[in-house]
Amino acid sequence: MLAGSHLDVLVALLAVAALTWLYRRDVRGDRTAREAMFGQCSALFDPVLIKPRLGDYPILVGRYCGHDVRLEPVSDTLAWRKLPSLWLKVTVLARNPGSGVLDVLMRPLGTEYYSPSADLPERIPLPPDWPREAILCTSDRSTAPDPDRLTPHLHLFDDPKMKELVITPEGTRIVYQLDQAARPYYMVMRQVKFARSTVQPDLARTLLDSVIAVGQSMSIPARQAA
């Protein structure tokens, strides 16, 4: 019969072992889920390279319809009193005319660390028919793309998951909400659980086509655009 103190130690060790097993099981499960992020949509790209990141979601770089593209998931847990979001940055690397940056950010909170908007010095008043929850920022109005060129694409912001549209000399990017943390888990333990952590082919295709269309609008000569 074990003495009382030995029994206490044994129980404590068993508890630690059980917790360790639980932890390792969950780590493996989470890593597997993250690595499968682009498993279903990778066939859209040729060639394609999925770059794993230790302790983070992988990044996909590849070629889609003749364009170099990059898909990068970003987890955002920094907004206060707001459920965390899993954003997908969809970037088409095709040069745009001009040397300035134009940024349309929806529902700005000031905590969007993945957005260049906080560092852009100029804020442009929103044109009348633009969504009122947006802010429009630029690095230099004289060298950035004309915001009016985005008018045919404003329907993109009808989707509340659309967060940002950025146009830089190096390319065009949208930021789209892939998922939002499950409320009960976050409320109890501030634990972030995303139910949907894979990019579906239809979604990827639609987002990429949208970004390509925006980029092509930037390249149309001014007279043709008008």
Next chain:
Amino acid sequence: MSDAAITQSPPVTGEHVNLLKVLGPIHVWGLGVGIVLVGEFMGWNYGVGKGGAFGALISCWVIGLLYTCVAMIDSEITSTVAAAGGQYAQAKHTIGPLMAFNVGLFMVLTYTMLNASDIQVAGQLVQIGAQQLGHDIPWQPFTVLALAMLTLLNYRGVFATLTVNFVITAAAFLTIIVLFIGVQPWNPTAVLLHKELLTSLPYGWLGVIASLHFGIWYYLGIEGTCQAAEEVRSPGRALPLGTMSGMITLLIAAAITWYVTVGLLPWEYIGWDAELAPLYDAARMTASPFIIVVLFIGTLLSAIASANGCINDASRAWFSMGRDRYLPAWFGAVHPKYRTPYRSILFLTPIAALFALYIPLAQIITFSILSGLLNYTFMPLNMWKFRRKWPVGTIRRGFEHPFHPVPAIVLMILCVTTFFAVYLGYGRQLLAMMGFYIIASVWFAFYRYRYVRRGNQFTMPWPRPQGY
């Protein structure tokens, strides 16, 4: 229930995706009481020392009314001010940066002091448990260990992946039920000794007022259950129903806690300043090893869960203030790998540690309560201005709390009364906190404000306020 059904807006493809979430135990537990429930396990008992057992019960229900008003007002704020940050964001829009700065500071100190009290209790509980097993160990290392582990988890962020089995964590609430059943409430004299232990109000009605101070502790943090979604507003009733469900859960838990504890322990012991974990001590009176172990685990888990939430929320608030330049922008940095507000986390951790290691529990709780109370005091003022500047119908509100301005008036009266209650027992702490906030406000107004980007304060797509 807060998330019974979530319907996604159509994605860019035009397809509708409806997602009906099946309700499980986690959804019940996740009524939001997770981080608030620690108030049932410790801290409320100091109200018994102020006003006796019945005084604490009265304060429990009166403060429940206070928090009902808070929940109603906060639900309207969170569902209307699409910018995250709750009262912080609203204060920016309705009053201005100085008010928002103070609200942010209130929240940071509320959660940091709550964190300090949680980890002190966790450490001392480990000491008590070890003493029960015949080992005499200091509590401070366990307090520091708990804080260090939780800080590391929050530093590492979402990818730290210490997922806790919710069957275990749900026990923190179920332990109260277990204790309730264990004392056989259907057989009043078998275990519970209300007749022998309950007394009339030892300090009269002044004592009842004084006990309002610690009645706050039952519910402190419930406003943190209002977590906004990314889309402009959550489904109309989801937030207030979720918050009110949490209030009802807490009221039931508070009533059970009081009923069991005052039936097992004399009020003088319960209200004693050195009484750390009244529910656990009540369990020890049952002499049932099972109930004692269950309550030990429940108290420890609720304290750890609360501390984790506090580190998360306090650091996000401090980070937001850094991003807004209310504080040095240095605090607004994001860890390049873990995507966490690491500087804010590391800055607030030593403050929590100092208070946890060197300040008595009742005083830490008082500091937390005072900061929360200041926030609740300004809520009626903010709501009043909010409704005056943007009356119902001028902007879209996800939820309009009923009977305005009655909840605001009731909340203000109860807050003023509770300040008086704090003054009765902790006048020096009250003055110290007031002095701190005044000095901080002067620093902000005369020094820091020059760095604030004034054009970025107002982000809501609202029309010009009435009267402007």
